[in-house]
Amino acid sequence: MQKIKELVIERALLASSLITIAVTLGIVLVLSIEAFQFFSEVSIFDFFTDTQWTPLFTEKHFGILPLLSGTLLTSFIAIAVALPIGLTISIYLSEYAPRSFRKTIKPILELLASIPTVVYGFFALIVVTPFLQQFIPSLSGFNSLSAGIVMGIMIIPYISSLSEDALHAVPRSLREASFGMGATKLQTAFKVIVPAASSGIIVSIILAISRAIGETMIVAIAAGQQPRLTLDPTVPVETITAYIVQVSLGDVQHGSLEYRTIFAAGITLFVFTFLLNTISYKIRKKYQKKYE
Amino acid sequence: MEIIMEPSIMKINTLDRIVDHSLKKVPKIDLQGVKVWYDDFMAIKGIDMSVKQNTVTAFIGPSGCGKSTFLRMINRMNDYVDGFKMEGKIKIDGDNIYKKKVNVEELRKKVGMVFQKPNPFPKSIFENVAYGLKIQGIKDKDFIKERVESSLKQVALWDEVKDDLKKSGMALSGGQQQRLCIARTLAVEPSIILMDEPTSSLDPISTAKIEELIYQLKEKYTIVIITHNMQQASRISDYTAFFYLGELIEYDKTKKIFTNPEKTQTENYITGRFG
Numbered sequence: 328m329q330k331i332k333e334l335v336i337e338r339a340l341l342a343s344s345l346i347t348i349a350v351t352l353g354i355v356l357v358l359s360i361e362a363f364q365f366f367s368e369v370s371i372f373d374f375f376t377d378t379q380w381t382p383l384f385t386e387k388h389f390g391i392l393p394l395l396s397g398t399l400l401t402s403f404i405a406i407a408v409a410l411p412i413g414l415t416i417s418i419y420l421s422e423y424a425p426r427s428f429r430k431t432i433k434p435i436l437e438l439l440a441s442i443p444t445v446v447y448g449f450f451a452l453i454v455v456t457p458f459l460q461q462f463i464p465s466l467s468g469f470n471s472l473s474a475g476i477v478m479g480i481m482i483i484p485y486i487s488s489l490s491e492d493a494l495h496a497v498p499r500s501l502r503e504a505s506f507g508m509g510a511t512k513l514q515t516a517f518k519v520i521v522p523a524a525s526s527g528i529i530v531s532i533i534l535a536i537s538r539a540i541g542e543t544m545i546v547a548i549a550a551g552q553q554p555r556l557t558l559d560p561t562v563p564v565e566t567i568t569a570y571i572v573q574v575s576l577g578d579v580q581h582g583s584l585e586y587r588t589i590f591a592a593g594i595t596l597f598v599f600t601f602l603l604n605t606i607s608y609k610i611r612k613k614y615q616k617k618y619e
Numbered sequence: 620m621e622i623i624m625e626p627s628i629m630k631i632n633t634l635d636r637i638v639d640h641s642l643k644k645v646p647k648i649d650l651q652g653v654k655v656w657y658d659d660f661m662a663i664k665g666i667d668m669s670v671k672q673n674t675v676t677a678f679i680g681p682s683g684c685g686k687s688t689f690l691r692m693i694n695r696m697n698d699y700v701d702g703f704k705m706e707g708k709i710k711i712d713g714d715n716i717y718k719k720k721v722n723v724e725e726l727r728k729k730v731g732m733v734f735q736k737p738n739p740f741p742k743s744i745f746e747n748v749a750y751g752l753k754i755q756g757i758k759d760k761d762f763i764k765e766r767v768e769s770s771l772k773q774v775a776l777w778d779e780v781k782d783d784l785k786k787s788g789m790a791l792s793g794g795q796q797q798r799l800c801i802a803r804t805l806a807v808e809p810s811i812i813l814m815d816e817p818t819s820s821l822d823p824i825s826t827a828k829i830e831e832l833i834y835q836l837k838e839k840y841t842i843v844i845i846t847h848n849m850q851q852a853s854r855i856s857d858y859t860a861f862f863y864l865g866e867l868i869e870y871d872k873t874k875k876i877f878t879n880p881e882k883t884q885t886e887n888y889i890t891g892r893f894g
């Protein structure tokens with residue numbers, strides 16, 4: 328009886344992992360097929376060089392660059408906000424804060440990442456943008472600045488929490504060696520601990536970037552829906568993710584070229600995040616060996 | 620951390636004064652009525668001891684008797700331990716190092732430490748040795764180079780590594796790593812070196828090299844070393860202190876301790892009858 332139970336459980340586990348793999352493969356397959364059909368109608372060269380993205384207009388252009396620039400601009404702003412704040416928090420928690428404080432504050436910080444992103448998006452649109460408009464009167468109602476800043480706040484815990492883990496994992500003996508030579512806490516943190524934890528910190532940053540690139544709700548709500556090749560953070564832009572939402576919710580006919588644009592955009596996004604995740608996985612593998 | 624001590628206004632800077640203390644008969648390190656607690660646990664129960672300049676003093680005693688705790692009092696390494704409390708005075712060259720005004724970083728430049736497990740920084744061999752100088756703000760590249768070379772020569776590591784100073788310090792063998800750590804400590808020219816079981820993770824050949832090194836270092840430095848190896852203590856030290864359960868049981872010339880100890884507890888320990 329016990330044996331049968333074990334067997335059933337084992338098979339169930341196997342089945343669920345196979346299903347996961349199958350679903351992933353299925354998604355990649357559908358993405359690829361639809362994207363392939365898209366590229367049989369639109370040249371890949373135009374896709375990467377045309378500076379306009381107007382698939383829903385009568386005069387159609389299929390240049391991914393405006394969507395890409397919108398995505399990279401909002402992500403860049405987010406990282407510019409999250410990186411200094413996240414790193415400062417992680418160094419403070421790991422090197423300065425009393426143990427009890429560290430234990431309470433970490434889960435609270437991680438809550439930031441679990442707030443629904445629609446709330447963040449709304450916050451960016453109706454609080455942050457009007458606030459910033461007091462200082463930057465030319466700021467549009469939709470812009471990458473507010474969306475980027477709020478997205479930066481959302482991804483702080485990705486950086487602070489994972490970096491803190493990496494800093495904390497640096498052996499105590501290295502701290503003692505540094506203190507023992509007359510180094511201050513600050514010198515020890517920046518000259519020994521941060522370099523020793525650098526791979527872990529880099530992984531945390533890459534994961535945060537990949538999260539920012541894939542973020543949808545905040546940018547769809549607060550950054551606008553106007554594909555525009557620009558680095559100006561005060562004007563409306565559209566990200567890849569926001570475009571996909573826009574088309575998916577619109578009344579574009581299935582199977583049409585317009586419909587297939589979302590797969591072309593989707594596969595571009597997928598390639599980006601896949602690359603970032605692979606890099607971070609490689610670094611993490613290398614880093615795990617270091618202190619064992 | 621909480622430190623109970625008498626107020627005073629003298630600064631640790633007086634350590635810098637060039638005074639030949641061996642002539643003045645002021646002990647290099649003078650520990651008076653030292654008691655240490657970790658929360659409610661009393662790890663050191665009131666110890667007096669004085670250490671002479673340019674000697675090697677060995678701390679021996681069974682595991683958990685407080686050797687490391689006592690040693691780490693001399694460079695204030697226990698300051699960061701949660702629940703640490705102390706009482707008593709510790710003077711180096713006549714100045715109490717637990718006074719409020721003492722600059723702990725300055726103190727640790729004078730009192731270097733070598734740990735049980737070699738702990739090089741994940742940096743190049745050169746950077747490991749240059750670290751102490753660089754954190755002092757020294758920028759003179761030639762000076763740093765010279766000091767790195769002379770320090771590595773003192774620990775007899777120079778010939779082994781001079782061609783790949785850029786290699787990571789962690790890529791060396793255990794014995795080489797420990798000599799690198801000693802070189803790193805020597806580079807800032809301390810006057811006292813504390814060693815907590817520096818050879819316990821090393822093979823016999825590396826151990827012999829480090830013992831020889833300690834013997835030579837005594838000319839310039841005052842050395843306090845913890846060891847569980849009785850032969851080592853008798854080979855390299857001038858004085859030996861035997862600790863048991865947070866108390867200093869016996870402290871005398873090494874020869875006396877190993878040939879004719881006063882206390883039976885000491886005799887039992889060094890002959891291996893307990894501990």
Ligand SMILES: Nc1ncnc2c1ncn2[C@@H]1O[C@H](COP(=O)(O)OP(=O)(O)OP(=O)(O)O)[C@@H](O)[C@H]1O
Nearest residue numbers: 657660662680681682683684685686687688689700
């Ligand atoms: N950080 C700490 N917190 C609480 N108790 C401690 C701490 N460090 C040491 N102790 C306790 O203080 C006592 C003395 O420890 P210490 O490390 O000084 O012993 P030791 O003689 O160096 O032993 P060993 O030979 O094993 O290194 C032990 O009972 C130990 O459990």
Ligand SMILES: [Mg+2]
Nearest residue numbers: 686687688815
């Ligand atoms: Mg010890």
